[in-house]
Amino acid sequence: MKRVLDRADERILTELARNARIPHAELAEVVNLSRNAVRQRIDRLERDGLIQGYTIIAGEGRPPTAAVTAMMFVYRHDRMRGGDVIHALKRLPEVVSCDVMSGEFDLVVRVEAGATDRIREIWQEISALPGVRDTLTAFALSSMIKR
Template sequence: MKRILDRADERILAELTRNARIPHAELAEKVNLSRNAVRQRIERLERDSLILGYTIVAGEGKPRTAGVTALMFVYRHDRMRGGEVIQALKRLPEVVSCDVISGEFDLVVRVDASATDRIREIWQEVSVLPGVRDTLTAFALSSMIKR
């Protein structure tokens, strides 16, 4: 059953999107609810998979480890029955997104790794998966917009 969000849930999600570390008391004040009501709503949103996790996005000038981003385009033998390829990609922690796309290739996979050698290892793993017919990998030279 698909859950319908009320205005308070939408405001909670909007505030958490802006700052996932906001204290419940401060969030409660912003959305005009009690701290306990906010806590219960957040727990329900998590249980209903409307909140799947929390993350850190490093800003400009923040120390971060050097990394490499690549886009891997994957063509499967059978577009309709190629779910095992997606399951294998889910198990690779460096895979940060995987989208089904139209056109020549079936999937576009974004890979964030510590080094180009790790991208090569991932490419080797993916290219030999049962169901994968072909791949094309492109390295990101720089990131102009990252949200």
């Protein structure tokens, strides 16, 4: 059974979204709870999947490493029973999104990697999956909107 978030959980999530490195003691003051209660709530939010990870945004003084982005259009042998392909994609950390599509192709997979060689390796892995009939890959030249 999924737990309903209360106001304190919502405030914790909001503050962590602003600054994931905020000390528990400081966060406790903001949300008006004890440091231990905040830690326990964060642990529970992580276990429940509401917090699925933390990220780093490179700041000034360090040039950001540009990720190579590719969109892979995947055609499966069986659209209705091709869940094994999606499960395999979930295990690839470079796959940042996968959408089931209507129309000609089945899946649109967004892949972000540090180098084109890694994109090629991922493409080979995806193409070799038993449920994959064919793929089409396009590299992003630039990103105009990223949220």
